[in-house]
Amino acid sequence: ERVEMQVCSSFPVNLSFWSREQLRRSRHSRTFLVESGTGELWSELQTGDRYIVADCGGGTVDLTVHQIEQPLGTLKELYKASGGPYGAVGVDLAFEAMLCQIFGEDFIQSFKAKRPAAWVDLTIAFEARKRTAAPGRANALNISLPFSFIDYYKRHRGQSVEAALRRSNMNIVKWSSQGMLRLTQEAMNELFQPTINNIIKHIEELMAKQEVHGVRFLFLVGGFAESAMLQKAVQKALGRTCRIIIPHDVGLTILKGAVLFGLDPTVVRVRRCPLTYGVGVLNRFIEGRHPRDKLLIKDGREWCTDILDRFVSVDQSVALGEVVKRSYTPARLGQRKIIINIYCSATDDVTYISDPGVRKCGTITLDLPEPGAVGGAGGGVPERREIRATMQFGDTEIKVTAVDVMSNHSVRASIDFLSN
Numbered sequence: 001e002r003v004e005m006q007v008c009s010s011f012p013v014n015l016s017f018w019s020r021e022q023l024r025r026s027r028h029s030r031t032f033l034v035e036s037g038t039g040e041l042w043s044e045l046q047t048g049d050r051y052i053v054a055d056c057g058g059g060t061v062d063l064t065v066h067q068i069e070q071p072l073g074t075l076k077e078l079y080k081a082s083g084g085p086y087g088a089v090g091v092d093l094a095f096e097a098m099l100c101q102i103f104g105e106d107f108i109q110s111f112k113a114k115r116p117a118a119w120v121d122l123t124i125a126f127e128a129r130k131r132t133a134a135p136g137r138a139n140a141l142n143i144s145l146p147f148s149f150i151d152y153y154k155r156h157r158g159q160s161v162e163a164a165l166r167r168s169n170m171n172i173v174k175w176s177s178q179g180m181l182r183l184t185q186e187a188m189n190e191l192f193q194p195t196i197n198n199i200i201k202h203i204e205e206l207m208a209k210q211e212v213h214g215v216r217f218l219f220l221v222g223g224f225a226e227s228a229m230l231q232k233a234v235q236k237a238l239g240r241t242c243r244i245i246i247p248h249d250v251g252l253t254i255l256k257g258a259v260l261f262g263l264d265p266t267v268v269r270v271r272r273c274p275l276t277y278g279v280g281v282l283n284r285f286i287e288g289r290h291p292r293d294k295l296l297i298k299d300g301r302e303w304c305t306d307i308l309d310r311f312v313s314v315d316q317s318v319a320l321g322e323v324v325k326r327s328y329t330p331a332r333l334g335q336r337k338i339i340i341n342i343y344c345s346a347t348d349d350v351t352y353i354s355d356p357g358v359r360k361c362g363t364i365t366l367d368l369p370e371p372g373a374v375g376g377a378g379g380g381v382p383e384r385r386e387i388r389a390t391m392q393f394g395d396t397e398i399k400v401t402a403v404d405v406m407s408n409h410s411v412r413a414s415i416d417f418l419s420n
Contacts, residue, residue: 056224090195
């Protein structure tokens with residue numbers, strides 16, 4: 001969970017005695033960490049304030065929206081976490097595409113396959129220069145080409161790397177006699193811009209949603225957030241809409257927040273369910289409402305199969321500790337285990353577990369001891385045995401417990417989510 005807030009040291013220190021006292025107490029809070037000398041943001045945060053955390057990593061960008069519920073920092077999730085493949089690797093792929101444009105895609109693929117160690121060296125060299133890229137930089141960034149790259153190209157193409165650059169007519173990339181590619185500022189802009197534009201578009205689309213209207217702060221965190229190119233672009237595009245906060249140790253902020261959350265999991269009081277969860281059940285068949293292919297006749301009665309019985313719906317607010325209760329009855333006498341399939345969907349517009357977009361995502365297993373082993377009345381088997389299951393969806397993971405109603409003893413219950 002993204003529950004830590006740290007701020008730059010540029011915030012004004014203009015506090016009354018009361019707000020200073022609040023700040024002093026906040027420094028001991030496990031919710032908001034305001035390190036000594038890094039600013040006084042806590043004094044500006046109020047109950048009801050909304051903020052976005054944009055976790056910009058290597059592969060993806062993940063967005064979370066929270067609202068402060070109490071002065072001590074209890075949080076409410078306003079919108080289910082969302083993300084997209086807009087991480088820093090997009091810049092690496094753009095660099096590879098540029099090399100393919102200059103030297104030919106067939107050559108680059110061949111070089112990667114035949115000289116993998118040299119290709120890794122080249123990508124590491126680019127990574128180092130990528131981290132130093134900044135808007136308005138006057139000097140070109142030099143990337144050293146491995147000797148094996150230069151030699152491999154000469155032997156396979158019969159010409160030099162310098163000749164390939166001239167032939168490509170790519171004026172934004174130059175050749176240095178020291179064996180380096182010189183990437184101009186224009187070249188770096190071309191490499192960064194598509195990925196940065198996707199990140200900004202993703203944030204803007206989120207901020208346009210009614211549920212998150214009125215966001216005051218945007219916290220830019222994660223390894224890619226260290227990039228001056230990304231920082232400047234986000235500030236330019238969104239700086240008038242909300243206040244952009246870039247914490248110290250920006251690459252470690254999410255890790256620190258996870259540790260703080262582990263110390264106090266109750267800080268996020270309300271979450272938004274990312275999916276619709278439920279199980280398949282039988283309901284009485286109603287002619288005209290249920291399709292005939294779902295009809296099942298059992299013991300002379302007509303049933304409709306595969307109906308999705310919802311536990312929770314997508315984007316539903318679920319409070320910490322909130323539970324869903326269901327009762328289940330074994331299908332036959334002497335049954336020692338009940339296995340229930342769990343289904344999920346990214347939308348709530350589903351009726352049957354066979355509908356498009358519904359998939360099996362896990363199972364609930366209830367172990368049933370013999371009635372006599374848990375203190376049942378007498379030695380006989382009751383006509384109807386009821387197992388009451390309780391599922392908790394408001395935490396970081398879904399938990400399940402179960403009780404045998406007849407004996408009031410706990411039944412061992414487990415939930416297993418499939419890896420796919």
